[in-house]
Amino acid sequence: TACSSKYVLSQVHPMWQGPLAVPGGDRQSPVDIVVRASVFDSELKPLVNNYDPDTCQQIWNNGYSFLVEYDDTTDKSTLKGGPLQDKFRLCQFHFHWGESNAWGSEHTVDRKLFPAELHLVHWNSDKYSLFEEAVMEDNGLAVIGVFLKVGKRHEGLQKLVDALPAIRHKDSVVEFNRFDPACLLPSNTDDYWTYHGSLTTPPLTESVTWIIMKQHIEVSHDQLAVFRSLLFTSAEEDVQKSMVNNFRVQQPLCGRTVRSSFS
Ligand SMILES: CCCSc1c(F)c(F)c(S(=O)(=O)NC)c(F)c1F
Numbered sequence: 001t002a003c004s005s006k007y008v009l010s011q012v013h014p015m016w017q018g019p020l021a022v023p024g025g026d027r028q029s030p031v032d033i034v035v036r037a038s039v040f041d042s043e044l045k046p047l048v049n050n051y052d053p054d055t056c057q058q059i060w061n062n063g064y065s066f067l068v069e070y071d072d073t074t075d076k077s078t079l080k081g082g083p084l085q086d087k088f089r090l091c092q093f094h095f096h097w098g099e100s101n102a103w104g105s106e107h108t109v110d111r112k113l114f115p116a117e118l119h120l121v122h123w124n125s126d127k128y129s130l131f132e133e134a135v136m137e138d139n140g141l142a143v144i145g146v147f148l149k150v151g152k153r154h155e156g157l158q159k160l161v162d163a164l165p166a167i168r169h170k171d172s173v174v175e176f177n178r179f180d181p182a183c184l185l186p187s188n189t190d191d192y193w194t195y196h197g198s199l200t201t202p203p204l205t206e207s208v209t210w211i212i213m214k215q216h217i218e219v220s221h222d223q224l225a226v227f228r229s230l231l232f233t234s235a236e237e238d239v240q241k242s243m244v245n246n247f248r249v250q251q252p253l254c255g256r257t258v259r260s261s262f263s
């Protein structure tokens with residue numbers, strides 16, 4: 001099976017074709033969260049996030065998603081608690097979404113697809129001194145996943161949506177300040193699933209403690225439509241491709257247990 005092979009399934013995506021050799025390959029992400037198979041762990045604590053909006057620096061189109069990047073040279077925007085033993089620094093957040101509202105998330109819950117998924121990426125600043133170091137280590141990263149549903153307009157997201165036309169093309173970047181990523185978290189962050197997995201984009205390293213929120217957030221149809229107005233391609237390319245379906249195919253659980261912080 002895909003669990004034992006040294007290759008992982010890669011979706012047929014402009015970004016990369018064919019199997020990618022990944023060490024081990026039995027801790028890959030994303031996965032389907034089978035609620036009835038998840039194990040309640042009473043040791044799991046509430047998440048403690050402490051984000052400083054002043055550490056927000058820029059927003060850029062990396063040709064796969066758009067990233068809102070934070071100054072992670074100090075412990076000003078941090079995450080601890082939950083399943084984590086150490087303190088983690090926020091380095092960026094980004095999203096994955098579909099060409100329609102019918103799909104777009106990377107993780108699923110009992111096979112339920114959401115139109116988009118937010119990832120807040122943090123690295124272990126107790127153990128490592130740089131993201132680039134942490135991304136190669138078992139306990140190097142912690143990513144909070146939040147599902148998006150289409151409904152009422154998300155007021156906090158609008159400032160971000162208004163900046164997107166300026167970064168339509170791959171490799172475009174604009175300054176972006178004073179954005180508090182906590183406004184994108186659901187009201188209840190005590191209920192989550194957690195499991196050990198990987199990045200869902202190259203280098204696909206198996207360094208991620210995933211923390212997937214049970215409660216989703218709502219954004220409007222129009223706000224999501226602006227995500228889809230972004231392009232995978234740079235301004236120089238003669239064929240422009242809409243940035244949609246930037247999610248990875250699901251990977252086998254390979255015997256891993258998904259724990260829940262709620263019963
Ligand atoms: C070398 C990575 C640059 S930062 C980054 C990213 F851009 C990204 F898209 C994902 S993801 O795998 O897609 N989502 C968790 C990450 F984990 C990241 F850390």
Ligand SMILES: [Zn+2]
Nearest residue numbers: 094096119200
């Ligand atoms: Zn992601």
